[in-house]
Amino acid sequence: MGTENATETAGLAGERSKDGLGWMEWIRGWMAVIGEMMFQRIAASHLQNPLPLPPVNELTFVVTGSTSGIGLQIARQLAEAGAHVIMAVRNPKAAHDLIQKWQNEWSGMILPLNVEVMELDLLSLESVVRFAEAYNARLGPLHVLINNAGIFSIGEPQKFSKDGYEQHMQVNHLAPALLSVLLLPSLIRGSPSRIVNVNSVMHYVGFVDPEDMNVISGRKKYTSLLGYCGSKLAQVMFSSVLHKRLPAEAGISVLCVSPGVVYTNVARDLPRILQVGYRFIPYFIFDAQEGSRSTLFAATDPQVPEYCETLKADDWPVGAFISQDCRPTNPSEEAHNVETSYKVWEKTMELIGLPSDAVERLIEGNEVTCRYSMTD
Numbered sequence: 001m002g003t004e005n006a007t008e009t010a011g012l013a014g015e016r017s018k019d020g021l022g023w024m025e026w027i028r029g030w031m032a033v034i035g036e037m038m039f040q041r042i043a044a045s046h047l048q049n050p051l052p053l054p055p056v057n058e059l060t061f062v063v064t065g066s067t068s069g070i071g072l073q074i075a076r077q078l079a080e081a082g083a084h085v086i087m088a089v090r091n092p093k094a095a096h097d098l099i100q101k102w103q104n105e106w107s108g109m110i111l112p113l114n115v116e117v118m119e120l121d122l123l124s125l126e127s128v129v130r131f132a133e134a135y136n137a138r139l140g141p142l143h144v145l146i147n148n149a150g151i152f153s154i155g156e157p158q159k160f161s162k163d164g165y166e167q168h169m170q171v172n173h174l175a176p177a178l179l180s181v182l183l184l185p186s187l188i189r190g191s192p193s194r195i196v197n198v199n200s201v202m203h204y205v206g207f208v209d210p211e212d213m214n215v216i217s218g219r220k221k222y223t224s225l226l227g228y229c230g231s232k233l234a235q236v237m238f239s240s241v242l243h244k245r246l247p248a249e250a251g252i253s254v255l256c257v258s259p260g261v262v263y264t265n266v267a268r269d270l271p272r273i274l275q276v277g278y279r280f281i282p283y284f285i286f287d288a289q290e291g292s293r294s295t296l297f298a299a300t301d302p303q304v305p306e307y308c309e310t311l312k313a314d315d316w317p318v319g320a321f322i323s324q325d326c327r328p329t330n331p332s333e334e335a336h337n338v339e340t341s342y343k344v345w346e347k348t349m350e351l352i353g354l355p356s357d358a359v360e361r362l363i364e365g366n367e368v369t370c371r372y373s374m375t376d
Helices: 003-015 023-043 069-080 092-105 125-136 167-182 184-189 201-205 224-245 272-280 293-300 304-313 338-351 358-363
Strands: 060-064 084-089 115-119 144-147 193-198 252-257 320-322
Touching (some): 023 201, 069 084, 069 092, 084 092, 125 167, 144 167, 167 184, 167 338, 184 193, 193 224, 224 304, 224 358, 252 304, 293 320, 304 320
Parallel strands (some): 084 115, 144 193
């Protein structure tokens, strides 16, 4: 990955202005999606299952959406490895029930698992602010934020949160973006620390119009696929800009990961005929434990921060992206569109109620007020 190529890519990206993916980009994107599904198990055949973790004792992890699927596996494996895990969830009772089950199965060990629960509803930006304020008030470190929670309401009509945003865009991008920025004070205290965004290979067929992130202008017909893929691409773009804006001395790495094609709660929302198809091709589809490996790798591997800093030093146009086989890979062609990425950044900060220089102010130790804060 040379600086010359990165500059050339950035220049080409900055020149173009478009209202959708070109045919070749679209075809190459779908080839990437299909290729991951067909060959992910072969590509990841070198990985152990479960993935062995380096020492994580004394480290604190926040894991969103950790009561089911990949998030459940991430939280449990980190806890069993000795980490302090905060399950940031919409349903605290379900999380407490899980913890009780894990503790019972862990009985006989020297120490109980160090897991706690905090309520977080990504469909409410006020809830995100409340969570961040409560966590920052502890004045303790946060070593890794894992933005795992996400939705894909396949085949559903367009729905909006009470904040007025398309639900895929809010849950998969806007709310995690707000959480990541607001938790910077705690991440600085935990430095070296990381923000790990569980993304998707589906971002390869995504497109984001920064002036129409709710997909309401009528320029493009809304589908749940459009909403989902666009939200995942927006997350990659936002992460790339956040990665650039964080100074090296802050010691915070930002990266996105693809868990692979995994049978989780998302699959349960599929039409019945597709669910049947999922069950008929178990060889190709990861289970949740296999799907958790790339995120656990991104969250714990000691070489990840160095890789992130190398990309920043080379002025590479996109941030780090880890594939389902725990290897660095290149995000989509559209993710390299630097001009659009900065527009997505500005629009995102506007939508989540933060000033565009919030990151710089928080890094300097200043307070930042969010429009969704109850204390306004």
